[in-house]
Amino acid sequence: xxxxxxxxxxxxxxxxxxxxxxxxxxxxxxxxxxxxxxxxxxxxxxxxxxxxxxxxxxxxxxxxxxxxxxxxxxxxxxxxxxxxxxxxxxxxxxxxxxxxxxxxxxxxxxxxxxxxxxxxxxxxxxxxxxxxxxxxxxxxxxxxxxxxxxxxxxxxxxxxxxxxxxxxxxxxxxxxxxxxxxxxxxxxxxxxxxxxxxxxxxxxxxxxxxxxxxxxxxxxxxxxxxxxxxxxxxxxxxxxxxxxxxxxxxxxxxxxxxxxxxxxxxxxxxxxxxxxxxxxxxxxxxxxxxxxxxxx
Numbered sequence: 001x002x003x004x005x006x007x008x009x010x011x012x013x014x015x016x017x018x019x020x021x022x023x024x025x026x027x028x029x030x031x032x033x034x035x036x037x038x039x040x041x042x043x044x045x046x047x048x049x050x051x052x053x054x055x056x057x058x059x060x061x062x063x064x065x066x067x068x069x070x071x072x073x074x075x076x077x078x079x080x081x082x083x084x085x086x087x088x089x090x091x092x093x094x095x096x097x098x099x100x101x102x103x104x105x106x107x108x109x110x111x112x113x114x115x116x117x118x119x120x121x122x123x124x125x126x127x128x129x130x131x132x133x134x135x136x137x138x139x140x141x142x143x144x145x146x147x148x149x150x151x152x153x154x155x156x157x158x159x160x161x162x163x164x165x166x167x168x169x170x171x172x173x174x175x176x177x178x179x180x181x182x183x184x185x186x187x188x189x190x191x192x193x194x195x196x197x198x199x200x201x202x203x204x205x206x207x208x209x210x211x212x213x214x215x216x217x218x219x220x221x222x223x224x225x226x227x228x229x230x231x232x233x234x235x236x237x238x239x240x241x242x243x244x245x246x247x248x249x250x251x252x253x254x255x256x257x258x259x260x261x262x263x264x265x266x267x268x269x270x271x272x273x274x275x276x277x278x279x280x281x282x283x284x285x286x287x288x289x290x291x292x293x294x295x296x
Contacts, residue, residue, distance in 0.1 A: 004041060005029070008080045015079070018160055020135065028072035040076060045089045048073060052093075063095040099261070100231040101222050108232060111224075114217035120210040122178040123189055123202075127211075127226055130165040131233035131251055133158060134208070134226040138201045140188040142179070147172060157252050165250055234262045 005026060012022040033040050035054065036047055055066045074090050077083045103111065108128055115121035127137060136157045144153040150172070151164040175188075184190050184199075191202035207226050215224045222228070230251070237247050248259040 002039070004039060004076075004080075008076055011080045012075070016160060018156070018158075024068060025072035025075055028069045029076055032069070032073065041081060045086070048090055052090075056093075063093045066093050067095065097261075101224065101228050102235050103220070103222070103224070103228060103232045105236060107218070107220055107222075108229070110218040111211075111214045111220060114214045115210065116213050116217070118178050118181045119189065120214060122174055123207055123210050124214060124229065125171055125174050127207075127229040128233055129168050129171040130154075131230045131237075132165060133230060133252075134204050136252075137207060137226075138189065138191075138204055141186055142184055142188050144188070145172075145175060154252070159252075159254055161252060161254070163249065163252050231262070234259070238262055 008029065009022060009026065012025060017025075029040055032043075032051055035051060036043055052066065052070070055061050055069060061069075070090055070092050074087060077086045077090070112121060112124050112128070115124055123137065126132070126140075127134070130152055132140075132152075132154055136154050139155070140152070144155070145167065146153060147167070150167045150169075152167050153162070153164055155162050157163060182190070186199050187201050189202040189207075190197060191200050191206060192198065193200050211224055211226045211229070215222070234247055234251055237250070238244070244256065244259055244263070247262065248256050251259060253259045
């Protein structure tokens with residue numbers, strides 16, 4: 001490990017950044033240094049600007065991915081090297097705000113029913129029933145299921161925050177059936193090590209494949225990911241009458257603005273006001289003979 005890498009890691013740990021974030025930042029800085037074949041502390045603002053342009057043009061990374069690289073560069077130069085004058089020289093790219101993909105409740109039911117095996121079925125039901133993130137799901141332990149209080153404990157979620165999410169009766173029944181089939185010990189959803197099922201967390205990639213395989217079997221053509229079930233959970237909660245603050249807490253959002261996007265997707269909120277066209281008194285449509293022929 002180079003001295004600069006060690007310094008950055010120590011600064012990340014001192015500020016209590018998650019291991020996943022630390023690994024992401026270190027990987028981004030490694031790519032930056034390898035691109036110019038020089039140590040990062042020897043590179044200037046011109047190199048940073050050139051690299052940001054390169055990330056969009058050559059690998060053609062998305063704006064959100066480039067933002068992760070920018071965050072790593074900012075941390076290294078401002079927090080680790082104490083160059084406080086640099087933030088304005090390392091701007092975050094403008095990001096497109098796209099609405100997430102939402103499944104209807106009927107599509108969610110088809111997705112779950114088309115799971116390849118009891119493990120995949122339990123994974124999909126847990127994702128949808130709790131709205132937890134994929135990274136939070138893979139770390140769930142058997143001891144996190146609290147059947148007495150009907151909650152699931154989510155420890156060290158995004159931002160290193162703990163929270164509790166609701167445990168539905170239907171999910172509890174499914175998890176009990178799954179437990180009798182899998183007999184997990186520590187981790188609720190065990191993964192593989194050396195090609196053998198063992199007591200380690202399931203990989204995030206395996207969760208993604210479980211979702212994609214079920215979608216293919218169900219004939220769902222939407223571009224789904226495990227996060228789509230989180231989006232669907234939040235939207236369906238709002239449609240069922242849950243208030244925004246409650247959904248924010250269940251999702252583990254630090255900022256309510258992250259939760260407000262689901263208001264744009266909820267049919268209940270989209271239909272809360274009448275459409276102005278429906279209030280107009282319009283004459284019955286009339287068609288010429290030519291228009292009638294074209295309509296046939």
